[in-house]
Amino acid sequence: MERNDALRRIVFLRPLPDDVIHAIADAGRVQSLQAREFLFAENAPCLGLVVVLEGSIRIYTTDSRGRELTLGLERPGASVAELPLFDGGNYPASAEADKDGATVLIVPRNRFQELMKSHPEIAIHAVRALAIRMRKQLQMINAQTMHTVRARLASYLITAGNGRQSFKLADTNESIASQIGTVRDVVSRTLGALRESGVIAVTGRTVTILDPAALSMIATSGEV
Amino acid sequence: MERNDALRRIVFLRPLPDDVIHAIADAGRVQSLQAREFLFAENAPCLGLVVVLEGSIRIYTTDSRGRELTLGLERPGASVAELPLFDGGNYPASAEADKDGATVLIVPRNRFQELMKSHPEIAIHAVRALAIRMRKQLQMINAQTMHTVRARLASYLITAGNGRQSFKLADTNESIASQIGTVRDVVSRTLGALRESGVIAVTGRTVTILDPAALSMIATSGEV
DNA sequence: TTTATGCAATGACTAAAGTCATAGCCTCTG
């Protein structure tokens, strides 16, 4: 994706005039990352405004025994980890290029701050951007504390299916596990259990939702 | 707490001139809540700017089987659930007066929006306020997914002790359970286990930390 | 074709958390 197009997609930059967008684009440098290469580590200081141009960036935290929880996957035209950009703190999580590698545009934080001074309306839109993330995080807390693995996997399948009745799983079990907060083995077994109970059918990596209503029920912990 | 004092404590209002603060204070109405009385329910539309004047407000979510997870306790001089105020959405959680009841100041959202238009710098501070909450939420996700009940309880004790070696538990086990994401029984048992292992001593509701280093280790899931 | 390599499936086992039931201890009140 081209720099200006990517910047245009970002919620808090969208309303800016062309010349400003161009100025930001020129102030940034492009960085290419190989698959699984670090973009930044948890607790590292802020790089600045980071925008995904190609591929995808995975944001995650790691526990003391090495298990990872994926907090989000950012695709082209999304900015990454705005939090430190706005509050000046360090990164609350790590980021790396997803399996296919990625390229990102990085604009130094001081350049971005100058920009916010000259265009205070950015802050208003930034609030919206943060609000969206906060709601996602709250959902995540809810899911993790209130729902079983079964429910979280059902929920994942519904999202992954995106309305289609039959679809191919884009992620490995390992990746799914990291997204729903469990481990590879358990995803495999739970997927098997959902198949056993006739809610879905699985052929290779293709999942067919046989009983969408039941799957929704399971996703909201309404049993069955 | 007096209206103006309370408003002065709020991160995103602090820098406003006196006359504006007074105007906000006058635009609001004061509401008193009995212990456990609802302030708002999850998914309800935004009331506006809500500021705690007396007592404390508990923010929480409820799961399908009635179990509650406390997301935060707001004390006098804090604003409650800014999220819907800024993004116009509904409340992502419920709120009620904590055990001692509370009084709050409520300023209608449209009044607040006028204010933001005339004082755009509010947005910049609002970003900071949201950022603080986001970091707390991220910590919570981390704790819930990566740490055991034992670790979360140890962490709670460290925070509750606030540096003191011996202190009285202000919350009931029920309340603690809700804050660390488990149930009453398990808090009781885990507290017992910590006592058994000699890390803390418990006399009635008074907890004495015998081995602070070990407690910290447990809190970060470093075993022992 | 053979051989790695990565991933999935699954059974067996362990650990952690949650549930249920019971008993005991304060404190307040009649």
Add this chain to the structure above:
DNA sequence: CAGAGGCTATGACTTTAGTCATTGCATAAA
């Protein structure tokens, strides 16, 4: 002082999740 109500403590049990080890399958490299 007796009894009720609100908490806490604890044992027994169930369920859920996590860990470990093994097998099999497919694709990619030798």
